[in-house]
Amino acid sequence: MKTRPVGEAPHYLRIKENIIALIAEGKLRPGDRVYSESELVSAFGVSRMTANRALRELMFEGVLTRSAGLGTFVSSQRQDVDLLQIRNxxxxxxxxxxxxxxxxxxxxxxxxxxxxxxxxxxxxxxxxxxxxxxxxxxxxxxxxxxxxxxxxxxxxxxxxxxxxxxxxxxxxxxxxxxxxxxxxxxxxxxxxxxxxxxxxxxxxxxxxxxxxxxxxxxxxxxxxxxxGDKYRLEARSRDIPAKPARLPQESMP
Amino acid sequence: MKTRPVGEAPHYLRIKENIIALIAEGKLRPGDRVYSESELVSAFGVSRMTANRALRELMFEGVLTRSAGLGTFVSSQRQDVDLLQIRNxxxxxxxxxxxxxxxxxxxxxxxxxxxxxxxxxxxxxxxxxxxxxxxxxxxxxxxxxxxxxxxxxxxxxxxxxxxxxxxxxxxxxxxxxxxxxxxxxxxxxxxxxxxxxxxxxxxxxxxxxxxxxxxxxxxxxxxxxxxGDKYRLEARSRDIPAKPARLPQESMP
DNA sequence: CGGTCATGCCTGTATATACAGGTCGTGGCC
DNA sequence: GGCCACGACCTGTATATACAGGCATGACCG
Known part of the structure:
Protein backbone atom coordinates (compact mmCIF):
# COMPACT_ATOMS: atom_id res chain seq x y z
CA MET A 1 0.00 0.00 0.00
CA LYS A 2 1.94 2.95 -1.29
CA THR A 3 -0.47 5.80 -0.74
CA ARG A 4 -3.57 6.38 1.32
CA PRO A 5 -7.07 7.04 -0.06
CA VAL A 6 -8.19 10.64 0.27
CA GLY A 7 -10.28 11.36 3.35
CA GLU A 8 -8.95 8.50 5.46
CA ALA A 9 -6.91 9.02 8.58
CA PRO A 10 -3.14 8.63 8.27
CA HIS A 11 -1.89 5.12 8.90
CA TYR A 12 0.11 6.05 11.96
CA LEU A 13 -3.00 7.61 13.48
CA ARG A 14 -5.07 4.51 12.78
CA ILE A 15 -2.46 2.41 14.56
CA LYS A 16 -2.42 4.76 17.53
CA GLU A 17 -6.21 4.76 17.80
CA ASN A 18 -6.25 1.00 17.55
CA ILE A 19 -3.84 0.58 20.45
CA ILE A 20 -5.59 3.19 22.58
CA ALA A 21 -8.90 1.43 21.95
CA LEU A 22 -7.44 -1.91 23.06
CA ILE A 23 -6.22 -0.29 26.26
CA ALA A 24 -9.57 1.40 26.83
CA GLU A 25 -11.41 -1.91 26.35
CA GLY A 26 -9.15 -3.56 28.88
CA LYS A 27 -7.71 -5.99 26.36
CA LEU A 28 -4.32 -4.44 27.00
CA ARG A 29 -3.58 -3.74 30.65
CA PRO A 30 -0.77 -1.74 32.28
CA GLY A 31 2.45 -3.71 32.01
CA ASP A 32 1.26 -5.78 29.07
CA ARG A 33 3.48 -6.03 26.07
CA VAL A 34 2.01 -4.47 22.95
CA TYR A 35 2.78 -5.41 19.37
CA SER A 36 6.32 -4.94 18.19
CA GLU A 37 7.03 -2.75 15.22
CA SER A 38 7.41 -5.76 12.95
CA GLU A 39 4.10 -7.21 14.11
CA LEU A 40 2.41 -3.93 13.27
CA VAL A 41 4.07 -4.01 9.87
CA SER A 42 2.40 -7.36 9.19
CA ALA A 43 -0.93 -6.49 10.79
CA PHE A 44 -1.45 -3.09 9.16
CA GLY A 45 0.58 -3.49 6.01
CA VAL A 46 2.66 -0.39 6.73
CA SER A 47 6.39 0.15 6.80
CA ARG A 48 8.32 -0.17 10.01
CA MET A 49 8.97 3.59 10.11
CA THR A 50 5.23 4.20 10.24
CA ALA A 51 4.74 1.67 13.02
CA ASN A 52 7.74 3.19 14.77
CA ARG A 53 6.18 6.62 14.59
CA ALA A 54 2.88 5.43 16.07
CA LEU A 55 4.60 3.71 19.00
CA ARG A 56 7.07 6.54 19.53
CA GLU A 57 4.33 9.16 19.70
CA LEU A 58 2.33 7.05 22.15
CA MET A 59 5.48 6.85 24.25
CA PHE A 60 5.81 10.66 24.22
CA GLU A 61 2.19 10.88 25.27
CA GLY A 62 2.88 8.66 28.26
CA VAL A 63 0.71 5.78 27.06
CA LEU A 64 3.52 3.36 26.31
CA THR A 65 6.97 2.60 27.66
CA ARG A 66 9.61 1.33 25.28
CA SER A 67 12.86 -0.45 25.86
CA ALA A 68 15.29 -1.48 23.16
CA GLY A 69 15.72 -5.23 23.09
CA LEU A 70 12.73 -5.86 25.31
CA GLY A 71 9.68 -4.49 23.61
CA THR A 72 6.91 -1.94 24.07
CA PHE A 73 4.66 -2.00 27.12
CA VAL A 74 1.56 -0.23 28.39
CA SER A 75 2.53 2.42 30.95
CA SER A 76 1.34 1.77 34.46
CA GLN A 77 0.66 5.26 35.80
CA ARG A 78 -1.34 6.30 32.78
CA GLN A 79 -4.60 7.11 34.52
CA ASP A 80 -3.04 9.09 37.34
CA VAL A 81 -0.84 11.36 35.30
CA ASP A 82 -2.55 14.46 34.06
CA LEU A 83 -1.04 17.08 31.84
CA LEU A 84 -1.91 20.64 32.70
CA GLN A 85 -1.38 24.14 31.53
CA ILE A 86 -1.23 27.23 33.67
CA ARG A 87 -1.17 30.72 32.29
CA ASN A 88 0.91 33.47 33.80
CA GLY A 228 -9.52 33.75 47.33
CA ASP A 229 -12.60 35.76 46.45
CA LYS A 230 -11.12 37.25 43.31
CA TYR A 231 -8.96 34.55 41.88
CA ARG A 232 -8.84 30.92 40.96
CA LEU A 233 -6.23 28.85 39.24
CA GLU A 234 -7.25 27.31 35.97
CA ALA A 235 -5.55 24.25 34.59
CA ARG A 236 -6.62 22.23 31.63
CA SER A 237 -5.29 19.64 29.27
CA ARG A 238 -4.86 20.24 25.62
CA ASP A 239 -7.61 18.95 23.39
CA ILE A 240 -10.69 19.80 25.37
CA PRO A 241 -13.54 19.14 22.91
CA ALA A 242 -15.33 22.47 23.00
CA LYS A 243 -17.42 24.84 25.06
CA PRO A 244 -16.22 27.01 27.89
CA ALA A 245 -16.56 25.89 31.48
CA ARG A 246 -18.53 27.39 34.28
CA LEU A 247 -18.21 26.71 37.96
CA PRO A 248 -21.45 25.15 39.17
CA GLN A 249 -23.47 26.80 41.89
CA GLU A 250 -23.06 25.48 45.37
CA SER A 251 -25.30 22.43 45.67
CA MET A 252 -24.49 20.76 48.94
CA PRO A 253 -26.98 18.65 50.89
CA MET B 1 27.08 11.30 6.52
CA LYS B 2 25.60 7.84 6.65
CA THR B 3 26.20 6.90 10.26
CA ARG B 4 27.05 8.72 13.44
CA PRO B 5 30.30 8.35 15.43
CA VAL B 6 29.87 6.38 18.64
CA GLY B 7 29.31 8.54 21.71
CA GLU B 8 27.86 11.51 19.90
CA ALA B 9 24.28 12.62 20.33
CA PRO B 10 21.82 11.62 17.61
CA HIS B 11 21.52 14.12 14.80
CA TYR B 12 17.90 14.93 15.49
CA LEU B 13 18.80 15.74 19.10
CA ARG B 14 21.62 18.02 18.01
CA ILE B 15 19.21 19.91 15.79
CA LYS B 16 16.69 20.22 18.60
CA GLU B 17 19.30 21.48 21.05
CA ASN B 18 20.55 23.95 18.49
CA ILE B 19 17.10 25.45 17.97
CA ILE B 20 16.35 25.55 21.68
CA ALA B 21 19.65 27.32 22.28
CA LEU B 22 18.82 29.94 19.66
CA ILE B 23 15.50 30.57 21.36
CA ALA B 24 17.13 30.76 24.77
CA GLU B 25 19.72 33.26 23.51
CA GLY B 26 16.95 35.42 22.13
CA LYS B 27 18.15 35.03 18.54
CA LEU B 28 14.82 33.43 17.76
CA ARG B 29 11.83 35.14 19.31
CA PRO B 30 8.20 34.01 19.63
CA GLY B 31 6.54 34.27 16.25
CA ASP B 32 9.82 34.12 14.33
CA ARG B 33 10.10 31.69 11.52
CA VAL B 34 12.66 28.95 12.11
CA TYR B 35 14.57 27.03 9.48
CA SER B 36 12.57 24.92 7.09
CA GLU B 37 13.27 21.24 6.82
CA SER B 38 15.24 21.74 3.63
CA GLU B 39 17.37 24.47 5.20
CA LEU B 40 18.20 22.10 8.05
CA VAL B 41 19.11 19.43 5.51
CA SER B 42 21.69 21.80 4.02
CA ALA B 43 22.92 23.19 7.33
CA PHE B 44 23.35 19.91 9.19
CA GLY B 45 23.90 17.51 6.34
CA VAL B 46 21.06 15.24 7.43
CA SER B 47 18.13 13.86 5.51
CA ARG B 48 14.82 15.63 5.49
CA MET B 49 13.21 12.91 7.62
CA THR B 50 15.71 13.62 10.38
CA ALA B 51 15.08 17.35 10.20
CA ASN B 52 11.36 16.60 10.12
CA ARG B 53 11.65 14.54 13.27
CA ALA B 54 13.50 17.27 15.15
CA LEU B 55 10.92 19.91 14.23
CA ARG B 56 7.97 17.59 14.80
CA GLU B 57 9.15 16.66 18.29
CA LEU B 58 9.70 20.32 19.16
CA MET B 59 6.14 20.93 18.02
CA PHE B 60 4.86 18.17 20.32
CA GLU B 61 6.80 19.75 23.15
CA GLY B 62 5.07 23.06 22.53
CA VAL B 63 8.22 24.90 21.44
CA LEU B 64 7.30 25.29 17.79
CA THR B 65 4.15 25.71 15.76
CA ARG B 66 4.02 24.25 12.27
CA SER B 67 1.74 24.95 9.38
CA ALA B 68 1.89 23.19 6.02
CA GLY B 69 2.68 25.61 3.26
CA LEU B 70 3.67 28.37 5.63
CA GLY B 71 6.60 27.19 7.68
CA THR B 72 7.66 26.53 11.24
CA PHE B 73 7.47 29.22 13.91
CA VAL B 74 8.46 29.72 17.51
CA SER B 75 5.41 29.29 19.73
CA SER B 76 4.28 32.44 21.46
CA GLN B 77 2.99 31.05 24.73
CA ARG B 78 6.04 28.89 25.29
CA GLN B 79 7.15 30.50 28.52
CA ASP B 80 3.66 30.54 29.98
CA VAL B 81 2.70 26.97 29.24
CA ASP B 82 3.72 24.59 31.91
CA LEU B 83 3.25 20.86 31.91
CA LEU B 84 2.13 19.47 35.21
CA GLN B 85 1.33 16.24 36.89
CA ILE B 86 -1.16 15.73 39.66
CA ARG B 87 -1.45 12.51 41.57
CA ASN B 88 -4.78 11.11 42.62
CA GLY B 228 -6.15 23.85 54.08
CA ASP B 229 -4.08 22.99 57.11
CA LYS B 230 -3.60 19.35 56.15
CA TYR B 231 -3.34 19.37 52.43
CA ARG B 232 -1.67 21.01 49.51
CA LEU B 233 -1.72 20.26 45.83
CA GLU B 234 1.58 19.30 44.28
CA ALA B 235 2.26 19.73 40.60
CA ARG B 236 5.55 19.30 38.89
CA SER B 237 6.96 18.89 35.44
CA ARG B 238 8.76 15.82 34.32
CA ASP B 239 12.54 16.02 34.39
CA ILE B 240 13.16 17.83 37.63
CA PRO B 241 16.92 17.46 38.12
CA ALA B 242 17.06 15.96 41.61
CA LYS B 243 16.47 16.57 45.29
CA PRO B 244 13.11 16.74 46.99
CA ALA B 245 11.47 20.06 47.66
CA ARG B 246 10.56 21.72 50.91
CA LEU B 247 8.26 24.63 51.47
CA PRO B 248 10.27 27.53 52.83
CA GLN B 249 9.42 29.05 56.17
CA GLU B 250 7.38 32.21 56.15
CA SER B 251 9.70 35.12 55.60
CA MET B 252 7.66 38.21 55.03
CA PRO B 253 8.87 41.73 55.73
C1' DC C 1 27.60 -27.68 36.83
C1' DG C 2 28.43 -23.11 35.72
C1' DG C 3 30.16 -19.50 32.99
C1' DT C 4 30.62 -17.58 28.34
C1' DC C 5 29.46 -16.58 23.82
C1' DA C 6 26.49 -16.71 19.71
C1' DT C 7 22.08 -15.82 17.92
C1' DG C 8 17.68 -13.83 17.26
C1' DC C 9 14.36 -10.38 18.46
C1' DC C 10 13.44 -5.78 19.20
C1' DT C 11 14.07 -0.84 19.31
C1' DG C 12 16.97 3.41 17.97
C1' DT C 13 18.73 6.06 14.46
C1' DA C 14 19.44 7.54 9.75
C1' DT C 15 18.97 8.01 4.67
C1' DA C 16 16.94 8.58 0.02
C1' DT C 17 12.85 8.99 -2.25
C1' DA C 18 8.01 9.91 -3.48
C1' DC C 19 3.58 11.97 -3.67
C1' DA C 20 -0.16 14.86 -1.56
C1' DG C 21 -1.74 19.19 -0.25
C1' DG C 22 -1.59 24.09 1.75
C1' DT C 23 0.06 29.01 0.96
C1' DC C 24 1.49 32.79 -1.49
C1' DG C 25 3.55 35.62 -4.98
C1' DT C 26 3.79 36.50 -9.86
C1' DG C 27 2.50 37.08 -14.28
C1' DG C 28 -0.73 36.71 -17.91
C1' DC C 29 -5.41 37.21 -19.44
C1' DC C 30 -9.88 39.38 -19.58
C1' DG D 1 -7.52 47.26 -12.74
C1' DG D 2 -9.05 42.96 -11.20
C1' DC D 3 -9.21 37.97 -11.50
C1' DC D 4 -7.19 33.52 -12.06
C1' DA D 5 -3.81 29.95 -13.12
C1' DC D 6 0.61 28.42 -12.32
C1' DG D 7 4.74 27.52 -10.03
C1' DA D 8 7.89 27.84 -6.00
C1' DC D 9 8.22 26.53 -1.49
C1' DC D 10 6.80 24.34 2.52
C1' DT D 11 5.00 20.68 5.54
C1' DG D 12 2.53 15.97 5.95
C1' DT D 13 2.66 11.29 5.09
C1' DA D 14 4.62 6.93 3.64
C1' DT D 15 7.97 3.47 1.98
C1' DA D 16 12.16 0.54 1.64
C1' DT D 17 16.42 -0.04 3.49
C1' DA D 18 20.46 -0.11 6.54
C1' DC D 19 23.28 -0.37 10.53
C1' DA D 20 23.91 0.10 15.64
C1' DG D 21 22.94 -1.54 20.07
C1' DG D 22 20.18 -3.55 24.21
C1' DC D 23 18.43 -7.86 26.00
C1' DA D 24 17.28 -12.75 26.78
C1' DT D 25 17.73 -17.44 25.64
C1' DG D 26 20.06 -21.35 24.85
C1' DA D 27 24.00 -23.97 23.23
C1' DC D 28 28.59 -24.93 23.91
C1' DC D 29 32.72 -25.51 26.42
C1' DG D 30 35.65 -25.74 30.44
Missing amino acids: IAEEISGRGHTHTARLVVAERIAADAGVAQSLDIAAGIEVMRTLIVHLEDDQPIQMEERYVNPVVAPDYLANDFTRITPNEYLSQVAPITAFEHFVEAIRPDATIRRLLGVKPDQPCLRVFRRTWSGEAVVTCALLSYP | IAEEISGRGHTHTARLVVAERIAADAGVAQSLDIAAGIEVMRTLIVHLEDDQPIQMEERYVNPVVAPDYLANDFTRITPNEYLSQVAPITAFEHFVEAIRPDATIRRLLGVKPDQPCLRVFRRTWSGEAVVTCALLSYP
Missing part, protein backbone atom coordinates in the same frame (compact mmCIF):
# COMPACT_ATOMS: atom_id res chain seq x y z
CA ILE A 89 -0.61 36.44 35.52
CA ALA A 90 0.07 39.24 33.03
CA GLU A 91 -1.16 37.30 30.02
CA GLU A 92 -4.18 36.13 31.93
CA ILE A 93 -5.17 39.67 32.84
CA SER A 94 -4.65 41.12 29.37
CA GLY A 95 -6.50 38.11 27.97
CA ARG A 96 -9.51 39.24 29.95
CA GLY A 97 -9.25 42.66 28.36
CA HIS A 98 -8.11 44.26 31.61
CA THR A 99 -5.07 46.35 32.42
CA HIS A 100 -2.13 44.82 34.22
CA THR A 101 0.05 47.02 36.38
CA ALA A 102 2.67 46.13 38.95
CA ARG A 103 3.93 47.84 42.07
CA LEU A 104 7.46 47.14 43.27
CA VAL A 105 7.45 47.00 47.06
CA VAL A 106 10.82 45.52 47.87
CA ALA A 107 13.96 44.87 45.79
CA GLU A 108 17.03 43.87 47.74
CA ARG A 109 19.97 41.56 48.14
CA ILE A 110 19.94 39.41 51.24
CA ALA A 111 21.77 36.42 52.60
CA ALA A 112 19.84 33.22 51.94
CA ASP A 113 18.46 31.62 55.07
CA ALA A 114 18.25 27.84 55.33
CA GLY A 115 14.85 27.57 53.64
CA VAL A 116 15.66 29.81 50.70
CA ALA A 117 19.06 28.19 50.31
CA GLN A 118 17.53 24.75 50.11
CA SER A 119 14.86 25.92 47.69
CA LEU A 120 17.43 27.48 45.38
CA ASP A 121 19.81 24.57 45.91
CA ILE A 122 22.69 26.81 47.00
CA ALA A 123 24.69 27.19 50.21
CA ALA A 124 23.06 29.08 53.08
CA GLY A 125 24.41 32.59 53.53
CA ILE A 126 25.02 33.28 49.85
CA GLU A 127 23.58 36.62 48.82
CA VAL A 128 20.42 36.21 46.76
CA MET A 129 18.06 38.75 45.25
CA ARG A 130 14.58 39.19 46.58
CA THR A 131 11.66 41.15 45.15
CA LEU A 132 8.19 41.75 46.46
CA ILE A 133 5.78 42.84 43.78
CA VAL A 134 2.03 43.43 43.82
CA HIS A 135 0.22 42.77 40.55
CA LEU A 136 -2.96 44.73 39.93
CA GLU A 137 -5.81 44.09 37.54
CA ASP A 138 -7.55 47.35 36.71
CA ASP A 139 -5.98 48.78 39.91
CA GLN A 140 -7.32 45.93 42.06
CA PRO A 141 -4.55 43.93 43.76
CA ILE A 142 -4.76 40.37 42.49
CA GLN A 143 -1.40 38.78 43.28
CA MET A 144 1.44 39.31 45.74
CA GLU A 145 4.65 37.87 44.41
CA GLU A 146 7.55 37.27 46.76
CA ARG A 147 10.48 36.01 44.74
CA TYR A 148 14.00 34.82 45.39
CA VAL A 149 16.42 34.70 42.49
CA ASN A 150 19.62 32.70 42.13
CA PRO A 151 22.41 35.25 41.46
CA VAL A 152 24.48 32.70 39.59
CA VAL A 153 21.81 32.37 36.90
CA ALA A 154 20.49 35.93 36.69
CA PRO A 155 22.99 38.37 38.25
CA ASP A 156 21.38 41.44 36.65
CA TYR A 157 17.88 40.59 37.82
CA LEU A 158 17.48 43.70 39.98
CA ALA A 159 18.35 46.05 37.09
CA ASN A 160 14.91 45.50 35.56
CA ASP A 161 11.98 47.86 35.70
CA PHE A 162 9.42 45.47 37.09
CA THR A 163 6.55 47.78 36.25
CA ARG A 164 7.33 47.11 32.59
CA ILE A 165 8.46 43.49 32.53
CA THR A 166 7.35 40.75 34.91
CA PRO A 167 10.06 38.76 36.71
CA ASN A 168 8.72 35.70 34.97
CA GLU A 169 9.18 37.23 31.53
CA TYR A 170 12.68 38.47 32.29
CA LEU A 171 13.86 35.24 33.88
CA SER A 172 12.58 33.04 31.10
CA GLN A 173 14.46 35.22 28.63
CA VAL A 174 17.68 34.89 30.61
CA ALA A 175 17.30 31.18 31.28
CA PRO A 176 14.74 29.03 29.49
CA ILE A 177 12.56 27.07 31.86
CA THR A 178 13.18 23.36 31.62
CA ALA A 179 11.41 22.15 34.75
CA PHE A 180 9.31 23.50 37.55
CA GLU A 181 7.44 22.54 40.67
CA HIS A 182 4.27 23.92 42.20
CA PHE A 183 2.65 23.63 45.59
CA VAL A 184 -0.81 25.09 46.04
CA GLU A 185 -2.24 25.84 49.47
CA ALA A 186 -5.23 27.57 51.00
CA ILE A 187 -4.01 29.87 53.76
CA ARG A 188 -5.14 32.60 56.11
CA PRO A 189 -3.62 35.89 54.97
CA ASP A 190 -0.79 37.15 57.15
CA ALA A 191 -0.29 40.84 57.92
CA THR A 192 1.69 41.56 54.76
CA ILE A 193 -0.81 39.89 52.49
CA ARG A 194 -3.68 41.66 54.22
CA ARG A 195 -1.98 45.02 53.78
CA LEU A 196 -0.78 44.61 50.20
CA LEU A 197 -3.77 42.75 48.78
CA GLY A 198 -6.31 44.58 50.93
CA VAL A 199 -8.04 41.44 52.16
CA LYS A 200 -9.76 40.85 55.48
CA PRO A 201 -8.34 38.39 58.04
CA ASP A 202 -11.13 35.88 57.47
CA GLN A 203 -10.69 35.87 53.68
CA PRO A 204 -9.00 32.63 52.57
CA CYS A 205 -6.14 33.12 50.14
CA LEU A 206 -4.55 30.87 47.56
CA ARG A 207 -0.82 30.53 47.79
CA VAL A 208 1.33 28.97 45.11
CA PHE A 209 4.94 28.12 45.79
CA ARG A 210 6.76 27.76 42.52
CA ARG A 211 10.32 26.74 41.72
CA THR A 212 11.71 26.83 38.22
CA TRP A 213 14.80 25.20 36.83
CA SER A 214 16.94 25.91 33.83
CA GLY A 215 18.96 22.79 33.20
CA GLU A 216 20.46 21.67 36.48
CA ALA A 217 20.18 25.02 38.24
CA VAL A 218 17.23 26.39 40.18
CA VAL A 219 16.58 29.81 38.67
CA THR A 220 14.08 31.18 41.14
CA CYS A 221 11.44 30.35 43.68
CA ALA A 222 8.36 32.42 44.34
CA LEU A 223 5.48 32.61 46.77
CA LEU A 224 2.42 33.81 44.89
CA SER A 225 -0.54 34.83 47.02
CA TYR A 226 -4.01 35.55 45.67
CA PRO A 227 -7.20 36.76 47.33
CA ILE B 89 -5.79 10.91 46.22
CA ALA B 90 -5.62 7.18 46.91
CA GLU B 91 -2.21 6.74 45.33
CA GLU B 92 -0.93 9.82 47.08
CA ILE B 93 -1.96 8.52 50.48
CA SER B 94 -0.62 5.01 49.99
CA GLY B 95 2.55 6.56 48.57
CA ARG B 96 3.05 8.23 51.94
CA GLY B 97 2.75 4.83 53.60
CA HIS B 98 -0.62 5.72 55.13
CA THR B 99 -3.94 3.94 54.94
CA HIS B 100 -6.65 5.21 52.64
CA THR B 101 -10.27 4.58 53.54
CA ALA B 102 -13.43 6.07 52.13
CA ARG B 103 -16.86 6.73 53.60
CA LEU B 104 -19.86 6.86 51.30
CA VAL B 105 -22.19 9.58 52.51
CA VAL B 106 -24.59 9.97 49.61
CA ALA B 107 -25.27 7.91 46.48
CA GLU B 108 -28.33 8.89 44.51
CA ARG B 109 -29.90 9.67 41.17
CA ILE B 110 -31.13 13.22 40.78
CA ALA B 111 -32.32 15.45 37.99
CA ALA B 112 -29.50 17.70 36.76
CA ASP B 113 -29.98 21.35 37.59
CA ALA B 114 -28.77 24.01 35.17
CA GLY B 115 -25.21 24.13 36.57
CA VAL B 116 -24.65 20.40 36.59
CA ALA B 117 -26.25 20.04 33.18
CA GLN B 118 -23.93 22.61 31.70
CA SER B 119 -20.91 21.06 33.37
CA LEU B 120 -21.77 17.61 32.04
CA ASP B 121 -22.82 19.06 28.69
CA ILE B 122 -26.26 17.43 28.81
CA ALA B 123 -29.81 18.77 28.90
CA ALA B 124 -31.11 20.08 32.22
CA GLY B 125 -33.50 17.70 33.97
CA ILE B 126 -31.81 14.50 32.80
CA GLU B 127 -31.25 12.13 35.70
CA VAL B 128 -27.59 11.99 36.70
CA MET B 129 -25.80 10.09 39.44
CA ARG B 130 -24.33 11.88 42.39
CA THR B 131 -22.03 10.60 45.10
CA LEU B 132 -20.63 12.28 48.16
CA ILE B 133 -17.60 10.50 49.54
CA VAL B 134 -15.18 11.39 52.32
CA HIS B 135 -11.62 10.14 51.88
CA LEU B 136 -9.65 9.51 55.04
CA GLU B 137 -5.92 9.19 55.57
CA ASP B 138 -5.24 7.11 58.67
CA ASP B 139 -8.83 7.90 59.79
CA GLN B 140 -8.32 11.66 59.38
CA PRO B 141 -10.69 13.20 56.80
CA ILE B 142 -8.58 14.66 54.03
CA GLN B 143 -10.92 15.12 51.07
CA MET B 144 -14.62 15.56 50.49
CA GLU B 145 -15.58 14.47 47.00
CA GLU B 146 -18.90 15.56 45.56
CA ARG B 147 -19.26 13.99 42.14
CA TYR B 148 -21.77 14.05 39.31
CA VAL B 149 -21.58 11.31 36.70
CA ASN B 150 -22.94 11.29 33.18
CA PRO B 151 -25.32 8.28 32.94
CA VAL B 152 -24.75 7.94 29.22
CA VAL B 153 -21.08 7.16 29.76
CA ALA B 154 -21.16 5.16 33.00
CA PRO B 155 -24.72 3.88 33.66
CA ASP B 156 -23.57 1.32 36.25
CA TYR B 157 -21.58 3.82 38.28
CA LEU B 158 -23.68 3.46 41.44
CA ALA B 159 -23.23 -0.33 41.53
CA ASN B 160 -19.69 0.07 42.81
CA ASP B 161 -18.50 -0.36 46.36
CA PHE B 162 -16.77 2.97 46.78
CA THR B 163 -15.00 1.87 49.91
CA ARG B 164 -13.01 -0.53 47.69
CA ILE B 165 -12.58 1.38 44.45
CA THR B 166 -12.41 5.14 44.05
CA PRO B 167 -14.79 6.78 41.58
CA ASN B 168 -11.74 7.96 39.70
CA GLU B 169 -10.39 4.44 39.29
CA TYR B 170 -13.73 3.03 38.21
CA LEU B 171 -14.49 5.80 35.76
CA SER B 172 -11.11 5.69 34.09
CA GLN B 173 -11.61 1.96 33.57
CA VAL B 174 -15.00 2.52 31.99
CA ALA B 175 -13.96 5.47 29.87
CA PRO B 176 -10.32 6.45 29.37
CA ILE B 177 -9.66 10.08 30.22
CA THR B 178 -8.72 12.07 27.16
CA ALA B 179 -9.05 15.60 28.50
CA PHE B 180 -9.78 17.38 31.72
CA GLU B 181 -10.13 20.78 33.29
CA HIS B 182 -9.34 22.01 36.78
CA PHE B 183 -10.25 25.08 38.75
CA VAL B 184 -8.58 25.61 42.10
CA GLU B 185 -9.99 27.98 44.70
CA ALA B 186 -9.43 28.92 48.32
CA ILE B 187 -12.78 28.98 50.08
CA ARG B 188 -14.38 29.25 53.49
CA PRO B 189 -15.81 25.85 54.45
CA ASP B 190 -19.58 25.62 54.27
CA ALA B 191 -21.62 23.63 56.78
CA THR B 192 -21.26 20.32 54.95
CA ILE B 193 -17.51 20.63 54.60
CA ARG B 194 -17.18 21.64 58.23
CA ARG B 195 -19.17 18.64 59.36
CA LEU B 196 -17.64 16.02 57.10
CA LEU B 197 -14.04 17.21 57.21
CA GLY B 198 -14.20 18.38 60.80
CA VAL B 199 -12.75 21.81 60.14
CA LYS B 200 -13.45 25.07 61.93
CA PRO B 201 -15.27 27.94 60.20
CA ASP B 202 -12.11 30.06 60.02
CA GLN B 203 -10.03 27.28 58.45
CA PRO B 204 -9.46 28.04 54.76
CA CYS B 205 -10.07 25.09 52.46
CA LEU B 206 -8.81 24.20 49.01
CA ARG B 207 -11.46 23.35 46.50
CA VAL B 208 -10.77 21.78 43.14
CA PHE B 209 -13.46 21.61 40.50
CA ARG B 210 -12.55 18.94 37.98
CA ARG B 211 -14.22 17.88 34.76
CA THR B 212 -13.00 14.93 32.74
CA TRP B 213 -13.75 13.98 29.18
CA SER B 214 -13.59 10.75 27.30
CA GLY B 215 -13.59 11.63 23.66
CA GLU B 216 -16.34 14.15 23.04
CA ALA B 217 -18.36 13.31 26.15
CA VAL B 218 -17.97 14.76 29.63
CA VAL B 219 -17.69 11.73 31.90
CA THR B 220 -17.92 13.40 35.26
CA CYS B 221 -17.42 16.55 37.22
CA ALA B 222 -16.35 16.71 40.84
CA LEU B 223 -15.93 19.22 43.61
CA LEU B 224 -12.97 18.16 45.73
CA SER B 225 -12.59 19.98 49.06
CA TYR B 226 -9.52 19.72 51.28
CA PRO B 227 -8.75 21.15 54.69
